Amino acid sequence: MMVVNKTKVMVIGGGTTGVGIIRDLALRGIDAVLVEQQDLAHGASFRFHGLLHSGARYAVNDFSAAKECIEENIILKKIASTCINNSGGLFVQHKTDRDEYIGEWLRGCSEAGIEVKEVSIQNVLNENPAMSRDLKRIYSVPDGIIDGARLVWANVYQAMEYGARVLTYTKLSGIYTANGKVTGAEVINTLTGQKSNWECETIINAAGTWADEVAKLTGIELNVTKNKGTLLVFNQRLTQKVVNRLRIPDDGDIIVPHHTVTILGTTSVNTDEPDSAKPTSGEVQILLDAGRELFPEIDNYRLLRAYAGVRPLYAGNGEVKDDDGRDISRDFRIFDHAHNGLNGFISLIGGKLTTYRMIAEKTVNYVCKTMGIKKKCQTAEIPLVDSKRLLTMDGKVNKFAVRYGIRGEMIQKYLQQNPEKEITLCECEDISFAEVEEVASWKSTNNLDDLRRKTRIGMGTCQGLYCSFRSLGSAWNAMKNKPQHPLRQLVCFLEKRYKGQKSVLWEAQIKECELTLGIYSTIFNLERVEENSEV
Amino acid sequence: MKYDVVVIGSGMSGMIAAAKAVSRNKNTLIITKGQGILPLTTGCIDIWGYQVNNPKAPALNPYEEIQRLAACKPEHPYARVLDVLPESIDFLKKILKNSGYSLTGSIYSNQKVLTALGTERVTALAPESMVVKDFARLKRIIAVGFNRYPDFFPQMFLDNLNTIIPQAAKIPVLIDLDIKETVRSNHLSLLLERQDILAKVEEQIRVQLLQHGIENKHYDDSMLIVLPAVLGKNPGSQVAKRLRSNFNTQVIGVPGLPPSIPGEHLQQALMIFLKRQGVEFRHNSEVVGDIRENGKITYLSVKDSTAIFHSVEAGSVILAAGSFIGGGLTAKQDSMLEPIFKLPVINPRHVGEDVPFLSLEGQGFLEAGVEVDDKLRPLKGIDNLYAAGSILAHGNYASEKSGLGIAVATGYKAGSLA
Numbered sequence: 036m037m038v039v040n041k042t043k044v045m046v047i048g049g050g051t052t053g054v055g056i057i058r059d060l061a062l063r064g065i066d067a068v069l070v071e072q073q074d075l076a077h078g079a080s081f082r083f084h085g086l087l088h089s090g091a092r093y094a095v096n097d098f099s100a101a102k103e104c105i106e107e108n109i110i111l112k113k114i115a116s117t118c119i120n121n122s123g124g125l126f127v128q129h130k131t132d133r134d135e136y137i138g139e140w141l142r143g144c145s146e147a148g149i150e151v152k153e154v155s156i157q158n159v160l161n162e163n164p165a166m167s168r169d170l171k172r173i174y175s176v177p178d179g180i181i182d183g184a185r186l187v188w189a190n191v192y193q194a195m196e197y198g199a200r201v202l203t204y205t206k207l208s209g210i211y212t213a214n215g216k217v218t219g220a221e222v223i224n225t226l227t228g229q230k231s232n233w234e235c236e237t238i239i240n241a242a243g244t245w246a247d248e249v250a251k252l253t254g255i256e257l258n259v260t261k262n263k264g265t266l267l268v269f270n271q272r273l274t275q276k277v278v279n280r281l282r283i284p285d286d287g288d289i290i291v292p293h294h295t296v297t298i299l300g301t302t303s304v305n306t307d308e309p310d311s312a313k314p315t316s317g318e319v320q321i322l323l324d325a326g327r328e329l330f331p332e333i334d335n336y337r338l339l340r341a342y343a344g345v346r347p348l349y350a351g352n353g354e355v356k357d358d359d360g361r362d363i364s365r366d367f368r369i370f371d372h373a374h375n376g377l378n379g380f381i382s383l384i385g386g387k388l389t390t391y392r393m394i395a396e397k398t399v400n401y402v403c404k405t406m407g408i409k410k411k412c413q414t415a416e417i418p419l420v421d422s423k424r425l426l427t428m429d430g431k432v433n434k435f436a437v438r439y440g441i442r443g444e445m446i447q448k449y450l451q452q453n454p455e456k457e458i459t460l461c462e463c464e465d466i467s468f469a470e471v472e473e474v475a476s477w478k479s480t481n482n483l484d485d486l487r488r489k490t491r492i493g494m495g496t497c498q499g500l501y502c503s504f505r506s507l508g509s510a511w512n513a514m515k516n517k518p519q520h521p522l523r524q525l526v527c528f529l530e531k532r533y534k535g536q537k538s539v540l541w542e543a544q545i546k547e548c549e550l551t552l553g554i555y556s557t558i559f560n561l562e563r564v565e566e567n568s569e570v
Numbered sequence: 571m572k573y574d575v576v577v578i579g580s581g582m583s584g585m586i587a588a589a590k591a592v593s594r595n596k597n598t599l600i601i602t603k604g605q606g607i608l609p610l611t612t613g614c615i616d617i618w619g620y621q622v623n624n625p626k627a628p629a630l631n632p633y634e635e636i637q638r639l640a641a642c643k644p645e646h647p648y649a650r651v652l653d654v655l656p657e658s659i660d661f662l663k664k665i666l667k668n669s670g671y672s673l674t675g676s677i678y679s680n681q682k683v684l685t686a687l688g689t690e691r692v693t694a695l696a697p698e699s700m701v702v703k704d705f706a707r708l709k710r711i712i713a714v715g716f717n718r719y720p721d722f723f724p725q726m727f728l729d730n731l732n733t734i735i736p737q738a739a740k741i742p743v744l745i746d747l748d749i750k751e752t753v754r755s756n757h758l759s760l761l762l763e764r765q766d767i768l769a770k771v772e773e774q775i776r777v778q779l780l781q782h783g784i785e786n787k788h789y790d791d792s793m794l795i796v797l798p799a800v801l802g803k804n805p806g807s808q809v810a811k812r813l814r815s816n817f818n819t820q821v822i823g824v825p826g827l828p829p830s831i832p833g834e835h836l837q838q839a840l841m842i843f844l845k846r847q848g849v850e851f852r853h854n855s856e857v858v859g860d861i862r863e864n865g866k867i868t869y870l871s872v873k874d875s876t877a878i879f880h881s882v883e884a885g886s887v888i889l890a891a892g893s894f895i896g897g898g899l900t901a902k903q904d905s906m907l908e909p910i911f912k913l914p915v916i917n918p919r920h921v922g923e924d925v926p927f928l929s930l931e932g933q934g935f936l937e938a939g940v941e942v943d944d945k946l947r948p949l950k951g952i953d954n955l956y957a958a959g960s961i962l963a964h965g966n967y968a969s970e971k972s973g974l975g976i977a978v979a980t981g982y983k984a985g986s987l988a
Contacts, residue, residue, distance in 0.1 A: 458751070504721075529927050553968060554828070
């Protein structure tokens with residue numbers, strides 16, 4: 036007989052929205068489980084530009100979004116400081132951008148409460164010499180840089196500490212109902228194929244781009260507009276602050292220095308195939324053309340890869356205006372499917388990463404009301420990593436707490452026991468053997484690609500050339516006991532790293548790609564391993 | 571000063587071309603921008619790895635497979651050099667032996683060698699320090715890693731070996747040389763030349779094996795001791811031999827992540843030979859243009875590392891500048907170029923096509939390059955210009971396991987004709 040597990044609330048989807056909700060539930064002391072079909076943050080939560088909005092981008096077109104953004108921006112800088120680089124941002128007016136927009140924009144920012152200051156062009160150019168000389172005005176705003184994967188895991192680690200359960204590689208396969216009410220769910224482990232049953236009172240569908248598929252399990256039609264955004268990654272920091280174009284939001288307006296690289300985005304086009312969304316060469320051109328106006332030498336920088344994320348947008352009453360999703364508000368909507376005759380089933384559509392905490396708060400407030408629970412939200416007050424764990428004895432910020440949230444202390448402990456593991460494994464992103472070996476041993480790390488999202492191996496200039504072999508080798512005893520054969524993990528990892536390089540395979544990057552091929556095909560003969568041993 | 575032959579590039583094809591040209595008493599110059607690609611290679615000479623008609627099965631006789639290939643793919647670089655193929659390989663072996671780097675094997679058979687990942691690869695010629703006698707007779711395999719050395723992992727190597735050499739017992743050993751920083755391959759290769767360090771390594775291996783119940787009496791030819799390929803600082807190094815005779819077992823070094831010490835040895839061995847023969851080198855120099863008269867190159871314009879331009883008079887020119895890594899080819903967003911002579915570059919397969927990164931078919935962009943006639947002269951090119959090595963179109967060294975074989979044969983032929 037199948038084991039039946041019990042919980043009160045089941046959350047579907049391990050992106051920022053879902054993890055925000057599970058954290059909120061956990062901090063209120065409500066028993067909950069989160070179910071994610073792949074790894075956490077495999078979707079739009081990690082496939083975006085990494086910008087923590089100040090709201091200034093929405094000051095003209097979407098005032099309420101602007102207001103929400105700045106409120107959340109201030110809260111997140113306080114509670115999620117480990118995931119945020121408080122770099123500040125710039126809005127720059129190129130000589131071709133209309134002057135009339137600026138007055139409107141300044142008014143919007145001021146009304147929303149976004150602090151805007153005009154800054155000297157010369158000072159900005161001194162600090163960012165790669166920027167164009169064709170700029171008319173520059174304003175500073177409180178934008179920041181946020182690491183989506185880090186944010187997701189920090190939420191989850193804390194939620195788990197407060198008693199929440201989180202199941203990755205677990206797909207919702209059925210929803211049980213009785214008398215027009217949700218009673219439970221069947222889930223399936225996508226790695227082992229094992230099924231299990233859960234009893235629960237409420238299911239929150241926060242599956243983002245996949246929310247319509249989840250709703251369909253109950254026969255309910257949900258209208259999610261899937262909007263693909265393509266982004267480019269350069270191998271160095273082109274600026275120190277976030278740079279936005281001061282004009283009506285358009286393609287290629289946002290430039291974010293993220294860790295050791297720079298991300299340029301985005302485009303916006305609706306898609307029917309969220310699982311196979313990939314950048315086109317046309318989109319790469321559009322982004323380069325836009326980027327060139329602010330960074331004239333952009334073609335001479337090394338382009339590492341292009342990738343696409345799919346935004347789940349709320350499509351109003353089922354009507355999409357045109358193919359460009361940017362006109363649709365990115366605001367989120369809560370759908371209580373009681374209106375469809377099913378109690379205890381809630382779907383969310385839309386939302387932005389910057390406002391993920393607020394979305395979670397509103398959702399859980401609503402759910403508590405329907406369930407008759409009276410507990411206050413605490414997510415804006417309790418930080419993801421408390422200062423005791425964040426600071427070392429001598430008051431410095433602990434690097435591992437920044438990278439791994441409350442689990443940073445596990446890395447610290449591993450390093451104390453194995454001091455020789457301090458040496459660097461990944462030179463691009465400065466990641467040690469200790470980090471890789473400890474994180475690989477965690478149950479939630481199922482393969483090299485999961486390890487990448489947690490540690491950033493493979494994200495830098497070499498795109499996995501050294502670190503994939505080294506990670507697999509150093510964490511071998513952990514990796515060989517994961518569900519996927521370790522050499523298969525290596526092949527998949529290299530394949531995914533290659534996928535992003537495919538549409539930018541020129542200049543330095545074709546050399547890097549040839550070198551990687553030279554090592555894994557010519558030296559290690561890895562393509563034959565797969566053929567010969569049914570890995 | 572006038573040179574009879576000017577070679578552009580110091581990878582395998584360039585150096586073999588220069589060696590052949592100088593053996594014909596040609597006054598020869600190599601102009602080289604970087605260090606050449608040999609330090610990235612395994613130090614083995616791959617000629618042809620798998621069967622033309624069944625790419626899953628290893629090629630038993632590379633030479634026969636290449637003849638088959640030439641019949642069905644006449645545009646392949648090997649099809650242009652069938653006439654010199656065996657003699658070019660003999661020529662290479664002779665040169666290398668002369669500099670202390672001896673290769674075992676021949677063009678008429680392939681052998682299996684192991685990699686640092688614990689996978690096997692097929693190659694025609696391998697340095698003695700990589701050759702294992704008879705996989706089937708091995709009873710014990712000892713993999714030796716080094717503390718703080720980031721590029722060899724004994725347990726991964728041994729576990730992956732289970733599919734290749736299942737019968738042998740497998741024991742990982744970790745050596746601690748008491749170094750408090752990251753140990754790199756180059757550093758390790760120098761350290762192992764020291765008698766005291768080598769003795770320490772031997773001692774630690776013996777002690778750890780004893781803990782597994784392996785005593786001196788068990789040390790024989792059925793035992794294989796595997797280290798990363800860091801065995802010595804130069805092509806004639808005796809480290810592997812010393813370990814073999816001290817242990818009385820088989821000892822190999824397995825190639826892995828770059829820099830590859832055997833690859834460096836291979837390069838040094840060729841350099842030593844060329845310098846001894848009087849070939850001149852211009853390092854850190856780039857050919858940026860040329861002057862032609864009556865369809866022939868007469869002068870090359872060369873930019874040195876201090877950005878000073880020199881004029882070099884050339885009787886004939888061999889273009890051996892490599893593929894993308896070497897800089898012989900460059901890719902732009904919508905085109906591929908040969909930057910020195912602006913020769914047409916053809917790309918027989920589409921860039922970025924939907925082929926898995928690692929596949930039997932191989933990545934298409936490796937097949938891009940310059941097309942040549944039977945005398946290795948670029949089509950619609952220049953009378954006294956020859957091209958050799960991975961700049962040539964239609965070969966796919968990664969999937970074919972043919973890289974240095976093509977380089978040797980085409981370099982040799984270019985050096986014979988130039």
